[in-house]
Amino acid sequence: MQIFWLKRNLRLQDSEPFFESMRAFRKKEKVLPLYCHEPGLTQQPDVSRQHQLFIQETLEELDRDIQLIGGKLLQAVGETVDVLDRIHRVQPLTKIWTHQETTQNSQFRRDKAVAAWCAANGVELLELAQNGIARGSQKSELFPPYFARSVSTKLRDPMGTDLSERFAPLPFPSCDPKAIPKAAGTDKPLRQMGGRSQAIKTLNRFFTVPHLKKYPFQISSPNTAWQGCSRISTYLAYGIVSDREIFQAVDQVVIDAHSRMNADQFGKFQENARFYLDRLSWRRQYMQTFETSPELEFQCMLPQFNGVREADFSSAHSSAHSEKHFTAWKQGLTGFPYIDAAMRFLNQTGWINMRLRATVVSFATMNLWIPTTKVAEYLATEFLDYEPGIHHVIHQLIAGTTEFSELMVFDPVKQGRDQDLDGHFIRKWVPELADVPGPELHDLARTAFSLSKHAENRGYTPYPEAIVDHRATAKKAKDRVSELRRSDPDRQRASAEKSSEKKQDFQQSLF
Secondary structure, three states: OEEEEEOOOOOOOOOHHHHHHHHOHHHHOOEEEEEEEOHHHHOOOOOOHHHHHHHHHHHHHHHHHHHHOOOOOEEEEOOHHHHHHHHHHHOOOOEEEEEOOOOOHHHHHHHHHHHHHHHHHOOEEEEEOOOOOOOOOOOOOOHHHHHHHHHHOOOOOOOOOOOHHHEOOOOOOOOOHHHOOOOOOOOOOOOOOOOHHHHHHHHHHHOOHHHHHHHHHOOOOHHHHHHHOOOOHHHHHOOOOOHHHHHHHHHHHHHHHHHHOOHHHHHHHHHHHHHHHHHHHHHHHHHHHHHHOHHHHOOOOOHHHOOHHHHHHHOOOOHHHHHHHHHHHHHOOOOOHHHHHHHHHHHHHOOOOHHHHHHHHHHHHHHOOOOHHHHHHHHHHHOOOOOHHHHHHHHHHHHOOOOOOOOOOOOHHHHHHHHOOOOHHHHHHOHHHOOOOHHHHHOHHHHOOOOOHHHHHOOOOOOOOOOOOHHHHHHHHHHHHHHHHHOOHHHHHHHHHHHHHHHHHHHHHHO
């Protein structure tokens, strides 16, 4: 029997492992789709309840889709090696098909354990590459040829086909959903829902000429980003849709635009489409960086930063103070209205736009000097679209611990004024300030200790004063980062040369 092993690649459409397993059924026997609810992964600090529920919603729909084409999905509770061993005793396995994934260390260790089990039991394991990511000695492919090849690739969709003769029966019943161990945390009431149908609905909503035309002008402010961004990142992170599907959706919109626009209009529209594709290109670059340097989950790219923030954070004279600041940041009680609105919004939705992510990470790692990995670990649980290969690289970039020479320290007051001048976003998510008019919301002296009647009636306490001097702490952080970079002059010179070549790319990819 063959296994089609689902990890974060939760789809049947444009799935080479699924297609190849189906095609090989006569030689390698019938196929069993498998997903393992692994207690060891569920307990990891970067996994949260919202992730788990999103996955379960996706699996429910995926199981229905598999049944429509003649099979069943086996869901089992247990570490993957143990589940495979149990299946192998009931029905000997011949081959396991899955996707190669660029993911965090806990899942990579799991993948290596499965590879070792397969080698010991004479089972062939084939992990097929995706997202154009190169591993080991493979040579990375440039984005333009990868995009061109992806757009011209015929994407296979098994729905509507009777494949019942190719599916294996379940070796034992799927687990009771109540037996799945719960991850830490609670669900988020306004998060995106899981499932292929939700992904396609999101894709169809965004990939139209009007949406793509407005995209570059709506992604920076939280007032427009909720609808203006594609919001497909979560479905890409879990492999519910493939990057090739997104490329082809963009290409189709461009074709539609060409048929309805004059030459000047179409030229401008093409620039907007390229603006969107640039971000997909950068997504791939970040993932390739993490694939090549997975230690970035735990270590700084520039080694002289390792342990520095941690030592300052946990020092005897400041430990309680630092933890208090960390808690205030998580709860949206820092006294900086734009930061607090962002964190409260994130707590309810599991999503904020990219510029706002950069702003809250900058505030945490620079103004509060919280260890980068501590910030990244917490936000991994908060972002529903947590993609390890992007997440850890960008956090280090903003924290100043990479080879990129420019420092990205975001003024939390200026960002609020630039992106939410009239305060619509702030007043909605920080009700204590609902009575503060327009631009006054960006005056920290005005917002400190404010409490609207509406918020008071709901049991809120007065809004706190700013927990730090943002200008002084930003200067101190910049000086400290610059000092640490000077401590390795050879690396500094090499980094400056390398960064100057890609300065514009990095800046545009975030903002």
